[in-house]
Amino acid sequence: MTQTFQTSADPVLYRATFMHTPRSPFADAEALHAEDDGGLLVAGGTILASGPWAEVRAQAPEAPVTDLRGGLLLPGFVDTHVHYPQVRVVGGLGMPLLDWLDRNALPEEARLADEGYARAVAREFLGALAMNGTTTALVFGAHYAGAMHAFFEEAATSGLRTVAGLVVGDRLLRPELHTTPERAYAEGRTLIERWHGRGRALYAVTPRFSLSASEGLLDACGALLREFEGVRFTSHINENVTEVEVVRGLFPEARDYLDTYERAGLVGRRSVLAHNVWPSDRELGAMAEHRCSAAHCPCSNSALGSGFFPLRRHLAAGVHVSLGSDVGGGTGFSLLKEGVQAYFMQQLMGADGVALTPAHLLYLATRAGAEALDLGDLTGDFSAGRQFDAVHLSPPPGTPLAAVYAHAEGPGRLLAATFASGTQGDVARVWVGGDEVYARG
Ligand SMILES: Nc1nc2[nH]cnc2c(=O)[nH]1
Ligand SMILES: [Zn+2]
Numbered sequence: 001m002t003q004t005f006q007t008s009a010d011p012v013l014y015r016a017t018f019m020h021t022p023r024s025p026f027a028d029a030e031a032l033h034a035e036d037d038g039g040l041l042v043a044g045g046t047i048l049a050s051g052p053w054a055e056v057r058a059q060a061p062e063a064p065v066t067d068l069r070g071g072l073l074l075p076g077f078v079d080t081h082v083h084y085p086q087v088r089v090v091g092g093l094g095m096p097l098l099d100w101l102d103r104n105a106l107p108e109e110a111r112l113a114d115e116g117y118a119r120a121v122a123r124e125f126l127g128a129l130a131m132n133g134t135t136t137a138l139v140f141g142a143h144y145a146g147a148m149h150a151f152f153e154e155a156a157t158s159g160l161r162t163v164a165g166l167v168v169g170d171r172l173l174r175p176e177l178h179t180t181p182e183r184a185y186a187e188g189r190t191l192i193e194r195w196h197g198r199g200r201a202l203y204a205v206t207p208r209f210s211l212s213a214s215e216g217l218l219d220a221c222g223a224l225l226r227e228f229e230g231v232r233f234t235s236h237i238n239e240n241v242t243e244v245e246v247v248r249g250l251f252p253e254a255r256d257y258l259d260t261y262e263r264a265g266l267v268g269r270r271s272v273l274a275h276n277v278w279p280s281d282r283e284l285g286a287m288a289e290h291r292c293s294a295a296h297c298p299c300s301n302s303a304l305g306s307g308f309f310p311l312r313r314h315l316a317a318g319v320h321v322s323l324g325s326d327v328g329g330g331t332g333f334s335l336l337k338e339g340v341q342a343y344f345m346q347q348l349m350g351a352d353g354v355a356l357t358p359a360h361l362l363y364l365a366t367r368a369g370a371e372a373l374d375l376g377d378l379t380g381d382f383s384a385g386r387q388f389d390a391v392h393l394s395p396p397p398g399t400p401l402a403a404v405y406a407h408a409e410g411p412g413r414l415l416a417a418t419f420a421s422g423t424q425g426d427v428a429r430v431w432v433g434g435d436e437v438y439a440r441g
Contacts, residue, residue: 009043012042012066013040013042013056013057013060013063014040014042014066015057015065017036018034018072018073019072019074019362020075020381020382020383021033022381022383024363024367024368025359026315032357032358032362034411035052037052040073040388041056041063042388044434045387046385046388046434047383047384047385068394068429070405071392071394073390074133074366074390074391074418075389076133076134076135076379077335077391078136078137078365078366078368078369078372078373078375079335080323081140081272081295081297082129082138082324082325082326082330082333083140083327083329084121084125084141084142085112086109086327086328087124087328089105089108092328093303096305097243097304097329098242098246104328105328106174106177110174110177112142115144115149118142119150122150128333129158129333130159130437130438131424131430131440132332132424132427133334133336133391135161135379136370136389137160137161137162138163138272138324138369138373139162139163139164140206141166142166143168145191148165152201156198156199159433161200161375163201163202164206165204165206168217169207169212169217170212171212171213181219184217191203192224196230200432202231204233204234205234206235207266210257211243211246215263218260218264219264221233222264222265226265230270234273234274235266236275237258237276238257238277238279239274239276239278239306240304241278244257244278255282256283259286262286267287268291268292269292272292273287273295274297274326275300275326276294276296276309277308279314285317292319293322295321295323296323297323297329299325300325300326300330303329304329308349312352321368322371322372323338323364324338336419339364342356359415362415387433388431390430391429393422394426394428394440395422395425401421401422405417
């Protein structure tokens with residue numbers, strides 16, 4: 001059954017310490033906006049006013065107040081790369097990408113042929129996103145249309161914003177995961193007609209990666225993208241050196257990995273390419289021209305030993321970067337953990353790394369993801385006009401993070417500690433479009 005959320009049209013007020021990054025800290029050193037005692041006025045799920053408590057309160061003196069002081073309210077996290085079928089295979093350590101796929105991920109993905117199994121996994125997956133404060137996700141789907149119908153049904157019930165699609169491949173996976181260009185097109189079309197733009201769901205055309213996709217299959221994906229307005233494109237790129245070599249051999253005509261997607265008309269403003277650990281300068285320049293995004297997945301890159309993400313080169317080329325958990329290559333659903341891992345890796349890169357501040361981490365986990373998905377008008381920060389998509393962090397009493405919250409000197413310290421040691425256990429409440437989608441306990 002699909003749940004309908006009944007968002008109150010009457011104004012409600014939230015009083016909290018809140019922070020957000022309406023602008024990019026990569027462009028503006030003052031981008032972190034913090035309100036120690038802040039107010040958000042929300043009606044019908046939309047933020048009407050945002051600022052110091054006294055000012056916002058004066059705009060709606062009669063509105064009921066939800067008092068969230070003592071914690072930290074952040075915009076809901078946006079995960080721009082996470083695999084729904086891989087919830088149960090998190091933690092397959094000790095293998096590089098292609099071995100990990102063969103031994104760990106693909107056997108599990110084949111089990112989603114059973115729709116009941118797929119539905120159970122979808123529920124676990126959506127529950128995990130919500131309890132980690134993720135309110136919007138670009139979801140790498142399953143190889144089976146039935147599993148995707150189950151996913152979209154469960155996503156509607158969850159209240160989360162999802163952009164997701166049927167994953168397609170026609171070579172070098174397991175035979176039971178293979179499709180054909182004709183079937184990929186037909187099943188994609190049916191899913192788009194049923195789910196794209198319905199409630200909080202959007203569709204993303206999703207070839208697994210060029211290694212497992214013939215030119216014909218990529219062309220079928222390109223046809224769907226051309227024919228249906230607003231559909232997104234996502235896939236993997238330049239994740240692992242062996243993978244890049246194999247793709248080069250499979251597409252002798254292509255200039256590079258990106259070109260395998262470009263030739264099929266798949267790369268544009270609404271395209272998100274995961275990883276991009278090993279890009280050429282040509283690829284970075286072209287990505288900037290296309291205005292597509294790279295989804296950086298630092299825990300996955302570390303767990304699979306894929307390499308260090310060249311953030312500095314992406315920024316220099318003008319390529320937009322967001323964050324992804326890449327569950328199950330990644331190690332969990334928390335974008336706080338992805339943020340601090342991104343920070344660690346840049347630190348370890350020495351002069352080649354970018355010194356990330358807490359403001360950068362917040363931006364990468366929220367606003368940057370919304371922009372990557374071209375949902376920046378809807379979500380990603382607490383400016384007036386955005387949806388009230390929010391995560392309330394409230395560390396349990398007695399925990400070290402609770403001590404920091406009680407004594408932190410200034411917003412930068414509070415935010416740094418949140419990324420450094422915040423976990424799923426610190427997430428108290430989560431809202432999407434003003435609807436509460438998770439409450440601890
Ligand atoms: N990390 C990761 N990379 C991939 N490349 C193709 N499939 C996958 C996957 O499931 N995970
Ligand atoms: Zn992935």
